[in-house]
Amino acid sequence: MAATNLSSTASSGVDELLFRNDSVSLCLLVNRRHRTLRIVDFRAGPTPSKRSFVLSTAKREGVEKIFTLVERDEVPTWTRLGFTREGSIPGFYKRSDAWILGAVVSEMTSRLRASGDGEEGGEGDDVAASPAVLLAERTIARARRLLREAEARPLPAIKIAPASSAELRRAASAAQRAGRALTGFEPFGRDAVRTGYVLSARGGFTLHAAWEMQSCFGNSFLELLSSPRHESERLATTAAIGALCDRLVEEKAVSTFTFAPADDQELCAALLANGFRRSAVLARHLVVGRARKDAILWAKKLVAPEA
Known part of the structure; x- marks a missing residue:
């Protein structure tokens, strides 16, 4: 059984969407002005329902860009879900970096199709030539x-x-x-x-x-x-x-x-x-x-x- 909550913070311009079920536990931070969505994932793993929920929420909320920050060992999980490794934030976790993986909502379906619907993009990915x-x-x-x-x-x-x-x-x-x-x-x-x-x-x-x-x-x-x-x-x-x-x-x-x-x-x-x-x-x-x-x-x- 899924549970979804909305914490509306209109004064800050960001809404906090919480979603969880037996396999997925997410917090989605929707920036209304930039039309971006940051994913905070509480449960690791490339669950197909995770991608489906994030993508459907992004479309419903009028979001154009989705992204997440993860430690290095979680990078393959998100490339398998169709995200591109866009870079890192050095020292974000004090002694280790945070890796940024993102996707443009309008391009995500075609990207998944081209990569075999969720096959891992690999360490090099295609960001260098973007x-x-x-x-x-x-x-x-x-x-x-x-x-x-x-x-x-x-x-x-x-x-x-x-x-x-x-x-x-x-x-x-x-x-x-x-x-x-x-x-x-x-x-x-x-x-x-x-x-x-x-x-x-x-x-x-x-x-x-x-x-x-x-x-x-x-x-x-x-x-x-x-x-x-x-x-x-x-x-x-x-x-x-x-x-x-x-x-x-x-x-x-x-x-x-x-x-x-x-x-x-x-x-x-x-x-x-x-x-x-x-x-x-x-x-x-x-x-x-x-x-x-x-x-x-x-x-x-x-x-x-x-x-």
């Missing part, structure tokens, strides 16, 4: 050129101050109306505790940012509300990201990660300048303005985990 990865590589190459051109330019001084949840919501609403919002500051994980900041510099630069942390693992998910549009904003954003990383170290975070559109060379340059590395490319993962975009997952080790 259009999203090729786009990310071109963007990173352009971002590196921007860094070389700006090597001698000083970074501005940044002021950083706490931002309340209400302030983050107001800023996100304004950025969404302008078509510039990268996020609505929705939760990435369950029972997330979010810390918000507003960062500013001379010349009118203002950036709202937030992170959520899992103290048991020491990881942190960092979100920037908007991307820089030109060089002066890129230099200020670079300094702002550095200030945020310093605060994360003070908060005992071991690692951090963030998403950026795969075609956003200005933001990618600011992240590269702060020592972030591309660790995943996620197909059709973000909505910016009215456009659905591929995303680069950028990650950085902040400190070595304590013994």
